[in-house]
Amino acid sequence: MVDxxxxxxxxxNGLLLGGIYVSIGVGFSLAFGVxxxxxxxxxxxxxxxxxxxxxxxxxFGSEGVFVIPLVFLAFFGVGFLIQPFIHHVTSGDRPMPxxxxxxxxxxxxxxxxxxxxxxxxxxxxxxxxDLLVGGxxxxxxxxxxxxxxxxxxxxxxxLAVFMYYLYNTRGGMAIRAIAEDRTNARLMxxxxxxxxxxxxxxxxxxxATAGVFIGLIFTANPGMGLQYTAFAFFMVxxxxxxxxxxxxxxxxxxxxxxxxxxxxxxxxxxxxxxFALIYVVLLVSPSGILGKGGEHAS
Amino acid sequence: MSTDEExxxxxxxxDRVRGLSExxxxxxxxxxxxxxxxxxxxxxxxxxIALGAxxxxxxxxxxxxxxxxxxxxxxxxxxxxxxxxxxxxxxMNTLGYPFLGGFALAGVVGAVLAYVIAVPTLRLxxxxxxxxTWAFAEATKQLALVLDITGGTFGMSLPTGEGTIGLPIPGGxxxxxxxxxxxxxxxxxxxxxxxxxxxxxxxxRVKALRDNQDAAEALGIDTxxxxxxxxxxxxxxxxxxxSVHAFFITFIHPTDVLAAIVTDxxxxxxxxxxxxxxxGPILGGIAVFLLQRLSxxxxxxxxxxxxxxxxxxMLVVLFAPSGIVGILRGETTSTDVRTNLRELADRFQFR
Numbered sequence: 001m002v003d004x005x006x007x008x009x010x011x012x013n014g015l016l017l018g019g020i021y022v023s024i025g026v027g028f029s030l031a032f033g034v035x036x037x038x039x040x041x042x043x044x045x046x047x048x049x050x051x052x053x054x055x056x057x058x059x060f061g062s063e064g065v066f067v068i069p070l071v072f073l074a075f076f077g078v079g080f081l082i083q084p085f086i087h088h089v090t091s092g093d094r095p096m097p098x099x100x101x102x103x104x105x106x107x108x109x110x111x112x113x114x115x116x117x118x119x120x121x122x123x124x125x126x127x128x129x130d131l132l133v134g135g136x137x138x139x140x141x142x143x144x145x146x147x148x149x150x151x152x153x154x155x156x157x158x159l160a161v162f163m164y165y166l167y168n169t170r171g172g173m174a175i176r177a178i179a180e181d182r183t184n185a186r187l188m189x190x191x192x193x194x195x196x197x198x199x200x201x202x203x204x205x206x207x208a209t210a211g212v213f214i215g216l217i218f219t220a221n222p223g224m225g226l227q228y229t230a231f232a233f234f235m236v237x238x239x240x241x242x243x244x245x246x247x248x249x250x251x252x253x254x255x256x257x258x259x260x261x262x263x264x265x266x267x268x269x270x271x272x273x274x275f276a277l278i279y280v281v282l283l284v285s286p287s288g289i290l291g292k293g294g295e296h297a298s
Numbered sequence: 299m300s301t302d303e304e305x306x307x308x309x310x311x312x313d314r315v316r317g318l319s320e321x322x323x324x325x326x327x328x329x330x331x332x333x334x335x336x337x338x339x340x341x342x343x344x345x346x347i348a349l350g351a352x353x354x355x356x357x358x359x360x361x362x363x364x365x366x367x368x369x370x371x372x373x374x375x376x377x378x379x380x381x382x383x384x385x386x387x388x389x390m391n392t393l394g395y396p397f398l399g400g401f402a403l404a405g406v407v408g409a410v411l412a413y414v415i416a417v418p419t420l421r422l423x424x425x426x427x428x429x430x431t432w433a434f435a436e437a438t439k440q441l442a443l444v445l446d447i448t449g450g451t452f453g454m455s456l457p458t459g460e461g462t463i464g465l466p467i468p469g470g471x472x473x474x475x476x477x478x479x480x481x482x483x484x485x486x487x488x489x490x491x492x493x494x495x496x497x498x499x500x501x502x503r504v505k506a507l508r509d510n511q512d513a514a515e516a517l518g519i520d521t522x523x524x525x526x527x528x529x530x531x532x533x534x535x536x537x538x539x540x541s542v543h544a545f546f547i548t549f550i551h552p553t554d555v556l557a558a559i560v561t562d563x564x565x566x567x568x569x570x571x572x573x574x575x576x577x578g579p580i581l582g583g584i585a586v587f588l589l590q591r592l593s594x595x596x597x598x599x600x601x602x603x604x605x606x607x608x609x610x611x612m613l614v615v616l617f618a619p620s621g622i623v624g625i626l627r628g629e630t631t632s633t634d635v636r637t638n639l640r641e642l643a644d645r646f647q648f649r
Contacts (some may be wrong), residue, residue, distance in 0.1 A: 039448070058304060085616065088616065092641060098424045100619060110604055110611065111608025114603075114606075114608055191649070193646070193648050226558065230433070272437055275434075279432040282426055282429065
C-alpha cells in the first residue's frame, strides 16, 4: 500500500525544492542566451553563495537571512566584471570561439573550487538561521520546514521580478534582443557590453542567492558545486538550451525527481539517474524534451 | 592576430600551430637514449616522478587526438582511464588473470565501450558533445560507486608481487619496471600520433573534419567514420594507461580513478602545450605534472595546484590560445598580448 500522506509530503517537498532550482536554471539559461556559452562555473556560484552565507552569517548575529541582499549585490558585481572576459574569449577573430568559451569557464570553475578548498579546507559548514526554524503545518498532510517554504517563495519571487525586468523594461528588451541576434542588436545601437554584463551579473547574483538558500537547507562545502552544475545542465538540457519557460517545468521535474528518488529508492543513485538522463535526453533530442531549444551551440 | 601576414592570411589558425618545426632525428634519438638510461641515475623517488610524467604525457596526447586534432571537446575522457583501471582490477581479482590478461581486457573493453558511446554521442557537436561526454563520465563514476564488482565505495586492491604473464618478475614489479612500462606506452602513443596525424592522409582527413565538417563531407570524407576512429583510438590509449596505473598503485577507488580532475588535467596539459600539435601535449604534460608534484612537495599544500591550474587555463585561453608551442614558434608575442589586452579593455566600456 502506498502511504498517501508520505507521498503527498514527498511531492510537496520536491515542489518546494524545485522553486529554488528554477531560479538557478533560468539564470543559467539566460547567461547562455546572451553569451552563447555554456557556463561550467554555474555550480561554483551556488557554492560561493552558500559559503558566503556560512562565513558572513556570524557577523550578522548568526542570521543567514540577512546575508542574502549582500550576497546578491556582491555577486552581481562579480558577474558584471567577469562577463567581459568571457565575451572577449568568444568573440573577435579567435578560432573555435565556443570551445574556447567552454574551456575558459571550465578553468574558472577549477580556479574557484580550488581556491575555496585551499583557503577553507574540505569541511562542511552550516548557514545558521534563527528566523527560519520550525515548520509550517498543513492540516492532514504534514509539517514542512519553514526554510523550504520560504526558499520556494523567494525562488518564485526572484523569478517574477526577473521576468518582469526581462519583458517589461527597456533593459530587458535589450537583453532579449542580444540573445536573439548579437550583431543586429549592436546595429540597433544597443550597448552590448553593458547589457550582457547586466544579464550575466543578474545570473551570478541569482545563482549565488540560491546558493545561500541551499546552504540553509543542506550544508556548504567546497565540492558541492559539481552537483549543481549537473542540476543546471539537467534543467536546460531538459528544457532546451535558451528556452526560458521550459526551465520552469524542468526545475520542478528536477525537485520532484530528487525527493522521490531519495525517499523511494536511495539517495546514492540520484546523481547516477540524473547524469544518465542528461546523456539520454541529449542523444534523443538535443533541443530539449519540449523541442524548443536553440541549436546554435555547435 | 598579427601573424596573418606571415602565414599569408590563409588557413585556419590551428594550421599555423601544427607543431614545432620537427627536431632532427639525432635529437629525438638522444632524448630516447637518455630516457632509457634515466632510472640508472635517478633514485626510486625521482623515477616515480618521471614515470608519472610519462603517464600524463601519454594521456594528454590521447586527449589531444580527439580534442586537438579532431576538435571535439571531450570532457569525459577520464572515464576510459578509470574503466581501464577498474577492468584490470576486475580481471586480476575476479577472473584471476595475470597482469597482461587484465591489460588486454582493459584495451578490449575500452574499445567496445568507446565504440558504443561513439555512435550516438559523436552526432552531437560543440557544447552539446562536451556536456554529453561529461554526463557520461559522471554517470560512470556514480555507477562504479554503487556496483559490487568495482568494490563500490570500498575500492579494490590488486594482487601484488605477481608476474606480468604469470611468470614472476625478478624482484617483483618495481618503480623501474613501471617506468619502462610507461615509457613504452608513452613513446608508442606519441609515435602513433605523429605517424597518424602528421604523416598519413588520415591526419589531413581529421584536420579537415575539425576545420569545417560540412566542407570535409562535401570533399567525400566519411566524417562519421573518421570521428569514430579517432575517438575509439584515443579512448583505448587512455584505458591502457589506466590499466598500467592500476597495477602500479595496486589500490584503486572509483572516486580516484574516475575523478573529474583526471579529465581536467588532460585538457589542461594539451591546451597549455598547444592543441593539435605533437610537441604540445609533451611540453604541457611535463609542465603541469611538475607544477602539481612540486607544489605539493614544497608547499605541502595538496590542493594549491588546483587554483593555479584554473588560473593558468584562463590566462592561456585569454592571451596565448596556441599554448607553449605557439610562444616558442613566435605566434604569441608580446605584441599579440598587448593587442589582446587592448581589445579586452574595450569590452569594459559599458557606456
